[in-house]
Amino acid sequence: MAGAGMTRFGRRDETLPDLIAEAALAALNDAGIERPDALVVAAMNPEEFTGEGNLGSLVGTYLGLSHVPAVRVETATSSGLAAVYAGFASIAAGLHRSVLVVGGEKMTHLPTPRVSEIIGRSIDPHERRYGTTMPALAGLITRAAMHRRGLTLREISQVAVKNHAHGARNPYAHFQEPVTLEAVMESRLVADPLRLYHCCPISDGAAAVVLTAQPGLVRLVGIGQGADTIAVRYRSDLTAFRATQAAAQAAFRMAGFGPERVDVAELHDAFAPFELLSLEDTGLVPPGKAGRATMDGETALGGRLPVNLSGGLNARGHPLAATGIAQLAELWWQLTGRAGKRQVEARVGLAQSIGGIATNNWVVLLEGKR
């Protein structure tokens, strides 16, 4: 990995190509590369959100890279790390020496029910007929997890408190104001038992990384993908994501080490309880311990295993295809000592991204030289 860049996430006036260009140029500049061998673009649904298609070529020409081979990659809300996988694989296969991976989404210009409906298209069509959106399925999963795994609303709410506190230290975050536990627990119900502050915002933004064949300051040492049924009703257990477990196993197998080596993690907290499930699905904390670890501050800045120092999806924001790449950007800054007011001592970082309702998940492991 040779460089990273991102736009501030939030409500942005720029077009999607403008946002992508801002992040891409920042990453190329960071890497000291003007012209990569290839371009991988991630976007979940620009056709519906902004009416733009053929995004690989659109972005290529927009960036002044018209003749650089470009592909567009999509795995729903985890598209960013899918694009990283495509870029990594092409370098590992010896096809390219350097690849620019960039992802972005623009959606704040649309009304919320419309955005929910478009994102909801990543849900099984039969289940969608019941009005299930991502928050609805997350609500079902959360209630089951509270019942079966003993998670409490306080533990779930503390994730949002912690990630907002982290976001307040990140100039790229959508939300940069802390929130209190009371405010989280008293915010309005979205999908019972999930409340507003448990859910990530609708954000615009883009993020980019540059991958190269030459060893850089940070090495991508593991990457894994895990799959699960698109239909939630086909799963026997709602409270653990098999797709995350499989992705983590594959990534750790490639890296040749286990979760105990991880110093810092960026997890997919699109809904606050997902951070707790993901902590256990990745093996970062033992089963049943995520709530306790969160209440004890283990996953906060200054704790044993800081999680979502960027603010996570909950506070940094979640412009869908930008998110996985923004996770790597945060880890890149942490591992190279450039994370500003949220810097920790770290050598190994883990990023985990959930696609759809955990149908297509990714785990990436980065190792720094420090």
Place this chain on the structure above:
Amino acid sequence: MIAESLPGSRCPRCRRVVAPPARLCPDHAVPMEPVAVPTAGEVVSFTTLHSPPEGFRAPLHIALVELPGGARLFCHGVEPLDVKIGSHVSIEEVNAVYYFSHMGLADRARMFWRRTGARGEKVAAIGKSFVKGILKGGRSREQD
């Protein structure tokens, strides 16, 4: 009033049952066989959605229900009533949409009785679920 069964399908390889019927098993690329699934089961989880997508009105009550035999169904509820995880509900299909309604002990007994005399395996499964439900129901009340 309540239909005796709903259409589902079973994988000839792994015996998994899904509803509504699917062409291929989610885990095996083999055609599934038609099978009837019962119209009562246990709530796996539920939610009330306050910001539904376009085309739906708030509040929207959604439950995931597991039927004896393993098939799980999404359904709508008219009202949340006092549904809990593990509650017994009956399922009705109206215009290709499943609805759940809470079943009291008397309803469950009636359901059980009505099914006696149907195919042996079905009766055994429902009987087991019935007894399990009563035991579970007792426990969860104590916890509350």
